Amino acid sequence: MLKSFIAVFVGLLSNIILSILSDLILKVTGFLPYDHLFVATHIVLFVLGYRIVFSIFGCYLTARLAPQNPMKHSYILGGVGLILGIAGVIFAGHLGPWWYSWSLVILTPPIAYLGGKLYVWQESKK
Template sequence: MLKSFIAVLAGFFSNVILSVLMDTILKILGIIPYDNLFVSTPLVLFVLGYRIVFSIFGCYLTAKLAPKNPMFHSFVLGGIGLVLGITGAVFAGHLGPWWYAWSLVILTLPISYLGGKIYLWQENSK
């Protein structure tokens, strides 16, 4: 049980840390405004893109660290992301275009599937 908890926690924190780090770097470089308002659609798509990549990595890491049933663990992380994504879309959706927050919600479960599947494909190719 503890190993499962650590696997999910590691995937969650890898996603959060990478996203916050990238956001901070882009803000320091002046690419993203500090208030997140008046951001162009291409920039929002760029942010969405790297967050998808970081989320896939987080789910992959969770699957890799899982003591058994890697897909289940990846989906647990996806479920946590889904709840947090819905909460963010409802309560903080005003911080960017409405479709950005909801696209993260819609993509969460496919991302968790892909992260777990990439791990399984890697393991099966050994």
């Protein structure tokens, strides 16, 4: 049970750390404005893109660290991400375009599937 918790926690933590660091670097370099209310669509799509990649990596990492049933662990992380995404829509949806927060919610299940499946596929090739 502890190994399962650690696997999910590490996947979630990797996603959070990578997202925050990327946001910070892009803000410091002036690519992302500090005011999230008026951001061009292409910048929002760029942010969405790297967050999707980080989320897939987090689910992959969770599946890799899982003591058994890697897909189940990836789906658990996806469930946590879904809850956090819905909370983001409710409490922080005003920080960007309405579709950005909703896209993170809608894309979470396929991201969890893809991250876990990448690990399972990689293991089947060995």
